[in-house]
Amino acid sequence: MVTLNSFLVLGALVFCIGLFGALSKRNAVAILMSIEIMLNAVNISLVAYASTFQSYAGAGHGERLTGQIFAIFIITVAAAEAAVALAMIIAIYRRRSTIDVGQINLMRW
Amino acid sequence: MSPVEYVPLIPLLPLAAMVIIFGVTRPLDMAAQRRLGLRPTGGSGGHNTEGTTAGHEQAETHGPGAAHDDSATARRGDHDEHDEHGGGHGHGGVTTTWGLIGAWISVIAMVGSFGLSLAIFFQFLSDKSLQQNGYVAHLWDWFSFGPLHYIIDFRVDTLTVVMLIVVTGVSMLVHLYSIGYMAGDLGFSRFFMELALFTVSMLILVLGANILVLFIGWELVGLSSYLLIGFWFDAAPPPQGSDLPYPPPAALKAFVTTRLGDFGMMIGILMLFLATGTFTFTTLNTASTYAHVDQFTVTTAMILIFCGAVGKSAQFPLHVWLPDAMAGPTPVSALIHAATMVAAGVYLVARFFPLYHNVAGPQSLEVVGWIGSSTALFAAVIALAQNDIKKVLAYSTISQLGYMFVGLAVGPDSALGIFHLFTHAFFKSLLFLGSGSVIHAVAGNQDMRKMGGLAKYMPITAFTFLVATLSISGVPPFSGFFSKDAIIGVAFSYGTAHGGAYWFYGMTLFTAFLTAFYMFRLFFMTFGGKGGAIGGLWGGGEQYRGDAHPHESPWVMTLPLIILAFPAALAGFWSVGSGFASFMTASPQVYDNPFTDSLTFVGVGLSVVGIGLAWLVYGLEIVPARVFTGNPLGRAIYTVILNKFYVDELYGWIIKYIALGLANGAALFDKYIIDGIVNGSATSVQRIGDATRRTETGALQNYGAAIFGGALIIALAVFIATGAFIR
């Protein structure tokens, strides 16, 4: 039996895998990829909630689709974010010949 | 109106004189000095040449040309007859007309004060109820705190009247004398200003009706004493290791040493105030005020107040400042350090006498007696070996003040001690003024080994000096005999009453012998010498050992000597028939007539022995002084005495190693602990900042780790707080 919990646990696991990647990778593109994984994990949770509460009695027609709407907006913003972030990565690369975040520390004390 | 109602005028007159000198005559005097080229025109300070050109006794003792400047002063003209003698101090200056006007104004003011004091005195003599109750002149309310009222009042009672006579009388004569003595000094006007300030302060001290007023006067006399000891503040320092006085440190020493005693005095005053809630003497001296006060508190307070008297009256162990204070001009020594200010301690104890005698425990007066008697003996021993004429007199003063304290300690009332204060003021100021006249005559020399045979040069000085010497030696019928023998006699009966504890009696008696010896040693060394008339008593030119040209002093100096000689000789008769004691206590007192008491003649006999011994050693020189100092033991004792029992050295050692050590310790504490805390907080902030700065790595992943790690910690905290793990 697949319950809401299964989806939430799945989302949590994927989120944490993405988090690990975001915190540990040195390549900026890899970090971006990890962040995309994290966003997907969140989307899974949102959609799972949306589908669950859609089934409850008394719920209006589709009002419980709010979770899916959220997911759509997240995908939209993630796409924009990916575009801008990749543009920045290329700009940094062009200027410093590296995308190793360990070496990009202009704000260091 | 009766004279006593004008009592505020007594301090106001010298105050007015001081203000006039300060505001009018001194500026004009200084302007005139600039015109004569005595004082540099640039800068208003102008004192820098005062000490070097005008001089100072010790620094120019051996200076060529210092002895007689008569030709130089005569050429400058426009001055009166004093200056033909003015070389005595190597002043080399001119007393301007304005300086003289200021001086005479202050003399006239002092004559007025003295006249008023005399009038009040006679009014008291005739008015019994005034003797009993005194008179209070309410001046103004100072301020009030709730139930506490601080008021400025003058109170005149018999004790105050006696002090008024002494202070105004001696001050008047010293003012007159100083016109001659200070002639030609560039600081002439300043001297009279400070002298007037002292007189005002001393009058406030004795007139105060409560401790506050007394304390104001007490500190003001300390200030004036400081100013006057350091009058020649720009004198050249004496050569290293010499015993010559040096005014600036002497002034500081006097000020600081008396302040030590004042510290105890303030604590004592505050203890009394806390216990009784009043500062007024009449209330404080009433036994019923202390109905609910622990006797121990009163005893402690009284001993602490006595500390102030110990400092002011130069009693052991705070006596060290008075001999050094002789660095001041001699009239100052006569007025402040012999007759009046140093007697303020005696006055203080006498003022609180009912408290000491009736309320406090017997320990308080025993402390007074022990300090007084041991100081009397101690100072007399030191005086034996001193060669500086003023030092001898200084130690003699300390010794006599000790007598006064013994008199207060053993007497049934304060009359004994105060009467000695009264007579001592006259003969001791006479001695000092006489020594000043001598110093004036021998060009500023103070070393008795360079004197001798001066009697024929200056007969008036010598004769008046002899009167005072006889008086202090306790030879009847001179005044010192009455006051001192009364103390010795009462000390004997005190010993009898206290189970045969004759310590005070023995010490004072032996001191009387020493006093007679060293005073006549002084007289013979100064005025007499082997081969002089009357067995060496009245020396002449062949006895003179110095190289100056001795001469009699001008009339402004000899007149005070002559005037003072009368009370110095005759004042003692006031005590005959218990006159003085009855006056002081406003009730008939009966003392033994000293002439009928066989015990009296023990003291007189010892004094005569002392005089005779001095005569043998220094007058006839039959017994050479080497008899005493020739053998090793005598030599050692002599060295110790000559060095004043090394008290100064001991204090120097204490200050150098203990006080400074503690101070250095405190400084280190301040530097490393206090500053360490302050600086440490600053540096620790810096260090923490330095350390936490490292967390700003600029690496985004570190920040991300911190965010999620922090979120985890918060989540954990929430889980624990809500008990999520338990459920």
Added chain:
Amino acid sequence: MSIDVATVAFYVIAITLVGSSLAVVLLRNIVHAALFLAVVFGAAAGIYVLLNAEFIAIVQILIYAGAVTILVLFAIMLTQNAMSQSSSPFSGQTWLAAIIAVALAAGLIFTVGASQMALGAPNSSANLAHAINGGGSVARIGQLLYSPFNYSYVLPFEIASVVLLAAIIGAIVIGRED
């Protein structure tokens, strides 16, 4: 315990998703990682289908598996020699990141298990029937997004378009060679 198709599908997709996610973060070769990222996006789309969110699933494949993956591959291509191949792809705080990730996963799973809202099954038959009757969730989403009437997301939608426009312009400006 009944085993239905949906359950089996869920576990297959879930394992694929987790496995390919791990591959993305753990693989040294960034190109391989990018390819596994496409697998992740696809698996996520499968999860959406299981949740009756077919519109999301389609959008996921269109945008993520299509556009974003291509974009990422382009970026990798453009920054080809940026990373020295010999050095580790992981930074110095890998172990810290691992601890944080594991702890967070544990915390989230614990929270999910303790939650009172974890009720019901998302993909019940009633749901499906409802979706079919109502023209599926796509129609409802369209109504919610575009309806000019009450209770719609038309304003956020327009704002999202502005965000996208800004992102496009921003990406061009930032990425432009100057």
